Amino acid sequence: EVYVRRLCQEKVRAGSESLRLRNLPLFPVLAAETVLVFNGQILRKPVNANQAADMLRQLSGHEHQVLSAVAVALGNRTEVALSVSKVRFAKLSEDRISRYLRSGEYAGKAGAYAMQGLAGAFVEHLAGSYSGVMGLPLSETVELLQRFDYPTP
Template sequence: MDLYLASTSPRRRELLAQVGVTFERITSEVDETPLPDEGPRNYVLRLARAKAGAGRVAMYKQGLPMRPVLAADTTVVLGGRILGKPEDAEDAARMLRALSGSTHLVLTALGLAVGNEVETVLSESRVQFAALTDSQIADYVASGEPMDKAGAYGIQGRGGLFVTRLEGSFTGVVGLPLHETAALLARHGLGWLA
């Protein structure tokens, strides 16, 4: 095994497996509440760093073999405002109405804890949504797909039907930018690019 993945996301596990790394999941819980006056880029980088650090602490506490800990955090930003995971169906519908017919930013930060250091990397993508009808929003929310996703949609699922244009990393929008992840891991002798 090469490293620990501090994430419960099945999408991140699937993507990480594609970059030639063997890993084991480790618990890493942090408070995801934005700090006062914290910008979206600082927010997502702080969370990735904190999750990697929390994973490292869990590794020590559980007496696990010492390995790098990889963490990631993804957030959707519309008009400078952070759109996290929806609290309920009404919140998901509100987010989707806001994203309808507009372009938003998706930020995914990576944090890799090696020893006592945490290196971070940021992936930025711009996503344009089609104008959505109330019926489309209601049907999508009823599918349940938006409920555990930043911005209330998954580009890799039905939510991809709403995307008319993408500038950046598809896998970054999914939650683990493969190019940036492979390059970060390669700097530490891990993965296919090492």
């Protein structure tokens, strides 16, 4: 939790600094960061298909956590919210993993999958936020924007 919050705060600070350096009008800056945790270890984005396959084998038949932090900054004020979700994968055969890897969808995805893509079919159970697993927890985002009196749906 500390790690994902810190990364998110660094992103929102960088965005706010970019506004300041460009002399742009003061607007809310939003940033998000998502990490996947399995057995106490953060699973990052795989560097290749072999690493992606290893990650999917680890997740196969097991539950993992997806932590998504979202931050809003306006001027000197920053607020951060955290979404924690639990995802359980079905048991994945080697053939199923191989077919998924051929899609290339794993590239650039923490834990080698995107819930909103083909790997959504791997998910047996989700407890928490679907949008948080995708990378931007919408409920928390709206809540933060409301704290800044920013119009929301």
